[in-house]
Amino acid sequence: MTRAPIRIANFSGYLGDRRTAIDEALAGDPVDVLMGDYLAEITLASLSAAYHRDPSRGYVEYFVRQLRPHLATIAERGTKVVTNAGGFHPARLAEVLRSEVAAAGVDLHVAHIEGDNILTDLGRLGSEGHVFDNLDSGAPLSSWTATPIAANAYLGGWGITEALHAGADIVVCGRVTDASLTVGPAAWWHGWSTDDWDALAGAVVAGHIIECGAHAVGGNFSGFLDIPHRTVPGFPIGEIAADGTCVITKHTRDGGAVTADTVTAQLVYEIQGPVYLNPDVTVRLDHVRVDEVGPDRVAVTGAEGAPPPPTTKVALFGRVGFSVVNTVFVTAPHVEEKIALIRDQLVGALPDGVDVDLTPIGTAADDPESQWAATVALRVMATSDDAETLASAHVGAALGSLYLQGIPGYFHDGAAGLHSAPQPRIDYWPGLLDQTALGHRAVFADGNSLPAPVPTTAPVVPQPNHPEPHEAPLSDRVTRVPLGTVVHARSGDKGGNSNVGVWTPDPRAWLWLRRFLTTDEVRRLLPEAKDLDIIRHEFPDLRAIHFVFKGLLGTGGSSNLRIDQVGKAIGEYLRSRQVLIPDDLLGTTEFDSAGAESAATGTPDDTTTEAAR
Template sequence: MTRRPVRIGNFSGYLGDRRSALADVLAGDPVDVLVGDYLAEFTLAMLASRHRADPSKGYVEYFLDQLGPQLGAVAERGCRVVANAGGFHPAGLAEAVRALAVARGVRLRVAHVEGDDVLPELDRLRADGHALAHLDTGAPLSDWGVRPIAANAYLGGWGIAAALRAGADVVVCGRVTDASLTAGPAAWWHGWDPADWDRLAAAVVAGHVVECGPHATGGDFSGFTAVPGAVEPGFPIAEIAADGTAVITKHAGHGGMVTADTVTAQLVYEIQGPRYLNPDVTAHLDSVRLRTTGPDRVELSGVTGSPPPPTTKVAAFAPIGHQVVHTLYATGLAVEEKVALVRAQVAALLGERPDVEVDVTALGVPAVDPRTQWEATAQIRVMAAGPDPEPLDDLVQGLGGLFLSSIPGFYTDTAARQASAARPRIDYWPALLAVEAVPHRVVLDGGERLDVPPPAATAEQAQPVHPEPGPPSPGPTRRLPLGALAHARSGDKGGNSNVGLWVPDPRAWPWLRDLLSTAGLRRLMPEAAHVEVVRHEFPELRAVHFVLRGLLGTGGSSNLRVDPIGKAVGEFLRARHVDVPVDLAAALPR
């Protein structure tokens, strides 16, 4: 018998998301499964250091703060909770949840998924011929030249499905893929087979949409001025039917909105192209179709899937030295010259240290004839990184000695916390490892272990190659910001930044496609002039998507950019002025 669609509600998109979210969604519309995503790559780097200092920790204690007061409501409603808050110690978090339940007199079965931590096996894996090649460069892990302190493989959703099938009420995971938090419960609910590629792919796509919480309901949306209740957008719900068709919605009465554009924003977020690779299935994003079926209801259909790749990603982290950041301010006239003087003084303070990387960046441009002092001010950010902390600590002390011998109007924000000493710098290596080399186990609350087999079929999955468009059609144009017509969202995948841009108006799609060639992107973003740019088109979404390889150095935890994980790249591009055909410009709202 075909079951009704499963309702899966997200309550966390990252470590630090709204503390009240779990309580809010439990007070909202009924759901069958609650899922929480905590493990961004940036977060893993932080947890790796914490786990190294104290092996009994390394999980997300914030999750306990959210779950503890709600354990009674979870049990009363009979909904399941699935979260990747286990970090580097899912067994420890599972035991902590059990202790919380006992203390509150609540009977819940807690299981955890393990096997993602391959750090203890790195030497054996390399001896067995696994190079753990870099995802982008293909270089073997041995070329890194440093010793990892963490290495976690991305697991799929079948362990989650097995735990739920065995009766678990709470499933604690380590590094499963973000979308697996949704795909696993959907597979359990509908009793799918591991070879149900289209259905699994559809669930992965729905999971990708809801994995970042309010991202799908108007949070971080380039059209935010039209979002009702934008002060506190609600959390999304994915209703996934037995055939994989999904509807994205939200809790009634909560802030935000669900539209084709808010869903598109998440579809193009942090992807590498039309082939969305998952350990269980490859989802073909270029076949996704969106249809608005009612207020705050968008249907996802047409998703096709194929076997997963023979490898999964391993997120490896290692300390590579130290870094420090200091900020000060330049006000009024000759700001470029003031920044140049600060840059020269930083260089003098460091002396001959070729092993130290330095970035001195001015943020903002003072207004002409400013009305307030703050309209006349630009921030100067000084960041330095190197193998040893001493020269960086000396730099901080030296900057503190410039108050009477630097630019006119030199000051720092004394109410803000300035770095007093260098802190460790953690680098990231996204490796590839054969899926059969990764153990995948479920541990039930009685200690019983269930092994999850690797996929029976795999296939190499290359991203498609899309031809470059021709030059834009001739005709009269107006000069307007790109964002007057197009939305955008950007993010990070290791050292790569991705950005997707799309137009709500179908009439503007041919223009956007022609405008955003690879060369067009480079013209709009000079910072990308010397990085590899990979371009794809999504005609069903009226979107052009770019991967800017290496824009973020080797990863958000170690580069010196002010926007280390590329979150504002899309908004920068929307601010650039472009030539817009007059007929499209005339159709814009005044």
């Protein structure tokens, strides 16, 4: 008999997310599973440093405080809890939770998932011929100059499924894929087999949408001005049917909204293209559709599945040096010349072996009407391979010494101070490892374990090739306005690559958007990416274009020198760029807006040329 859809409620999208989320979820609408995701790549790097200092920890400790008050309620309702809060030590978190369960006097069974932490196995695996090819460059791990301090394979959802089948109420994971936290419970609930490819693909899509918490409910959304009660957006619920299709919704009592656009924003977030690789299934996103089927209810259909690749990703982290970061302020006029003098004075004051990276933030107004409008923040990052050398540089003191010998209009935030203590820089290596080399299993309180089934695999499906459009947009009248006037965007990171999904909610604008937003145009709009390898794909059913900027984030967010370390703001930067948009898409022939520049053209050929710039 076909079971009703499983209702999976997210309560965390990253390490540091709103800590009242479990309280909110249990006070909201009934659900079958509570799911919490804490491990983004950059937060995994941070947690790896903590684990390296103290191997008895390395898990998300505040999760225990989140869950503690609700153990009796969870037991009474029969709600399952699945999370990757185990971080680098899921076995220890499972022990702590069992102590909490005993203290609460309730009957709950805790299991944890093992097999992802392969740091101590790297030597053996290397001798067996596994080279951990870099996912981006193809280089072998032996070419990496960093010494690994953490190595965690991305596991699929079948270990979670086995744990739930065996009676676990709380399943603690380390580095499973984010979507696995949804796939595992859905496969358990519906009794799927490892080759139910389309159903599994649908569950991966559902998991991808709800894994980032309030993202799907209007958080971090370019259309936030249209989101009701946006001060505290709620957390999403995925209702996953037996065929893998789903409805994304939220708790009725909570703020925010679930719309076709908030769901699309998450669909195009942190993917590499229409082919989405997962240890359990290869997902084709080409024809995924979103349809609003009720207030705060969006149906997601069209995902297609195929056997997964034979390899899975391994996140390796290694220390590559140390950094000290401070922010000082430069006042106009002559901002460029002043920054150049600061650079020269710092370089002369710091010892050999210390490099300095200066990044100005913002631009002073031509005719500032306040002191702050005349001010540019200057982020100063000093780096060194050696902590002692960097500490001896006394970077904060060096910056503090510039007041009387340096530029006019120089200051720092006295309330924040200036700092000299080095912090480790952690490099990231996304390697590949055969799934058959993993010891993926569910482990229970008595020490017994169940191996996760290994699905049938197939060669990696390459991303499709979408030719660049050559037809220029046609319009008699165009107006210069921000691109964001007619499009939404969301950006994120995958290792050293940044991705941006751009889509339009207006079907009339889709033909113009896909013709206009070519790779060459994106290079013009985003000068930071003009020399990079850029991959472009189209998603017609979502009216979306997706770009991957290879190497924009260096080798990863944890080690690059960018202020926007993981590219979260690139989508909004792109939307802020002014371009020529046909007036009929703006709903007016005279677009009356500050900074808008109407452009009437003399001939159709002139229009075509001007609108394509």
